[in-house]
Amino acid sequence: MARATGWRRTVVTSLVAAGALAVGAAVSLIVGPYAIEPRTLLDTLSGARPDTMESQVIFTIRMPRLVAACISGWALAIAGLVFQALLRNPLASEYTLGVSSGAALGAVAATLLGLGAPLATPAFAFAGAVATIALVLLLARARLAFETNAAIMIGVIFTALANAALSLILSIVSPYQLQAFFFWFMGSFAEAEWRTLVPAAVAIAVLSGIIYAFSWNLNAIAVDEQFAAQIGVNVEVVKTVLLIAASFLTAIVVSLAGTVGFVGLVVPHMARLAIGVDHRALIPVTALFGAALCVAADVLARTMLAPNELPVGVVTAFIGVPVFVALMRRPRA
Amino acid sequence: MIELRDVEVKYGGSSVVEGVSFHVEPGAFVGLVGANGSGKTSLLKVIARMLVPAVGKVLIADREIETYGRRELARLIAGVWPRTPLSFGFTVRQLVLLGRTPHLAPMRWETKVDQEIAFEAMQETQIAHLAERPASQLSAGELQRVFIATALAQQSPILLLDEPTSFLDLRQAARLSSLIERLHRRGVTILCATHDLALLRRHASSVVLLADHRVAAAGDTAGVLVPEALQRAFGITPEEWYD
Numbered sequence: 368m369a370r371a372t373g374w375r376r377t378v379v380t381s382l383v384a385a386g387a388l389a390v391g392a393a394v395s396l397i398v399g400p401y402a403i404e405p406r407t408l409l410d411t412l413s414g415a416r417p418d419t420m421e422s423q424v425i426f427t428i429r430m431p432r433l434v435a436a437c438i439s440g441w442a443l444a445i446a447g448l449v450f451q452a453l454l455r456n457p458l459a460s461e462y463t464l465g466v467s468s469g470a471a472l473g474a475v476a477a478t479l480l481g482l483g484a485p486l487a488t489p490a491f492a493f494a495g496a497v498a499t500i501a502l503v504l505l506l507a508r509a510r511l512a513f514e515t516n517a518a519i520m521i522g523v524i525f526t527a528l529a530n531a532a533l534s535l536i537l538s539i540v541s542p543y544q545l546q547a548f549f550f551w552f553m554g555s556f557a558e559a560e561w562r563t564l565v566p567a568a569v570a571i572a573v574l575s576g577i578i579y580a581f582s583w584n585l586n587a588i589a590v591d592e593q594f595a596a597q598i599g600v601n602v603e604v605v606k607t608v609l610l611i612a613a614s615f616l617t618a619i620v621v622s623l624a625g626t627v628g629f630v631g632l633v634v635p636h637m638a639r640l641a642i643g644v645d646h647r648a649l650i651p652v653t654a655l656f657g658a659a660l661c662v663a664a665d666v667l668a669r670t671m672l673a674p675n676e677l678p679v680g681v682v683t684a685f686i687g688v689p690v691f692v693a694l695m696r697r698p699r700a
Numbered sequence: 701m702i703e704l705r706d707v708e709v710k711y712g713g714s715s716v717v718e719g720v721s722f723h724v725e726p727g728a729f730v731g732l733v734g735a736n737g738s739g740k741t742s743l744l745k746v747i748a749r750m751l752v753p754a755v756g757k758v759l760i761a762d763r764e765i766e767t768y769g770r771r772e773l774a775r776l777i778a779g780v781w782p783r784t785p786l787s788f789g790f791t792v793r794q795l796v797l798l799g800r801t802p803h804l805a806p807m808r809w810e811t812k813v814d815q816e817i818a819f820e821a822m823q824e825t826q827i828a829h830l831a832e833r834p835a836s837q838l839s840a841g842e843l844q845r846v847f848i849a850t851a852l853a854q855q856s857p858i859l860l861l862d863e864p865t866s867f868l869d870l871r872q873a874a875r876l877s878s879l880i881e882r883l884h885r886r887g888v889t890i891l892c893a894t895h896d897l898a899l900l901r902r903h904a905s906s907v908v909l910l911a912d913h914r915v916a917a918a919g920d921t922a923g924v925l926v927p928e929a930l931q932r933a934f935g936i937t938p939e940e941w942y943d
Contacts, residue, residue, distance in 0.1 A: 457788070580806075580807060583806075586794070590783075590790060590795065590798065594798075594847075597779045599773070599774030599775075600770070601770055643791070643794075644788045
C-alpha cells in the first residue's frame, strides 16, 4: 500500500537526516582553532569536566554557534517550503522573493537608528520582511491575475535593490561598523549568544507548530487556490497566516545570522525528491534537512580557509547553486 | 437544490450578470450556456461561494449560502474548474484523497474508510491504474477525470462543472461525457457551464442561456437550444452556425 511505503520512506529519510545532523553537530563542536578530542567532548557534554578551557570553548563559543546554525537552517527551510507551496512555484523562497533582504534592511535600519535593544533588531527585521512580501505580492497582483512568476521577478529585482542599498551603507559607515554591517550581508553564526538564541528557538518552535497545523491546507493550496476553496479551505486566511509566519521565521534568522541564502530555495526540493509532496511529512523532513545543511555549511565556513573564516552565506551559495541546478534538471520533484 | 434569486455579479463596478434567477431541482442536469464573458463561470463561483454577489440571494438546499460553514458547504457542493498547471509532483491518489478534506476533523489523517472512498472514486472514473503516477504526467483527459474523482471522493450531492470538455480530443470528451451521464443517473445534481452543446443535448434535462448579462432563455433543453436563441446569445446567424 502506497501510504505505508510513504511512511517508511519518510521515517528512513528523517533518520538519515537526523544522523547527518548529529554527525555535523559533533564535528562542529570538535573542530576549530582549539581542537577538542572526541573523548574530551563526550566528557565535557556529560558534565565531567566543568570549569575547564574545553567546557568554556564548547558551551560559550561552539554550542551557541551550533544551535544558531541548527535553528536557522530549520527555520529557513520551512519558510522556503511555505513560500514555494503558497506560490506554487519551485523558484520561490525567502531569498528569491526578497524577504531576506527586506529583513536585513530592517535590521540595518535598527542598527543605524541606534536601537540596540534585544527586541528592536528582530522587530525591525520582521517589519522589513512583512513589508517586502506584501509589496512583492501586491505588485505581482497588480497584473490582475495573481502571477507567481511575476512575484519571483519582482522579488529578485527587490533583492538587487536592497543589496545595492546595503552596499551603499557599507561604503559610508565607519570601518568600525563595517564588520557589523557585513554580517547582515552574507550571514554568519559567529555572533550567536544564548540570550538571543533561547527566545529565537522558542519563537521558531511555536511558528513551526503553527505552520504544521496548516500543512493539511497547504497541500490543497499547493495544487490550486480555487481547488482548495472548493474542498472547504479558507484560502485567504491560511495564506495570510502562513505568509506572516514564514516572514517571521526569516526575520528571526536574519536577526540572528544575517542573510543566509539558498537554504530555503534548495532544501525543499531535496526533501520533495526524497519523500514526495505531502506537506504533512515534508515540513519536519525539510526542517531536518535545513538544519543539517546549515550546520555542515558552518563547519565548512570555519574550516575551509582556516584561520580565516568565510561568511556562511558564501558556503550555502556554493553548495546551493550547483545542487539547485542539478535538481532542476531532473524530472519534476 | 440550488436557487438563485435576482443575482447580480460585479467586477470592478461593472456588472457581469444581473437579475439572474433560476432553480435547479435535486437530481437534475442543467446546462449553463452563453458566449465567452457572459458570466457562466461567475455564476458557478457564486454558487460555490467563491464570489459574493453584489445583489440577490443564493440558496443551497433551501438555506441561504452565507449560513453554511466552508467545510459544510464543501460537503454539499463539489466542483471541477479550469486549473493552473500543477507545480509539484502530487500523485493521482494524493489528489483524489484531498477530496476527503471537508470530511476530516482538523489535523486528522485520512482513515481506511477515506482511502476506500477515494479508491472507489478512482475506479468509477477509470483512473485506479494511475493511482501512483504523478498527476503532472497525465493527459488533459486523464487529469480531468482525476479532478472528477476528487469531486466524487468529496461525496457532495451537487457537482459544478466549468467547461469540463474543453481541451479534450473527441475520444476523451466522449469518455468524459459518459462519465458525467453515469453520475447523473446515480442522482448527483449537475450544473455544467459549457460550449459543448452536443453534451447538453444528450444529457441535460434543462438549459439556462445567458445573453446581454441576463438570462435570455431557460427551460427544457430542446426548447432553449434553438437557432434563434443561440443567435441572440452568440451573435451569429444559423447559417454561419452550420457552416
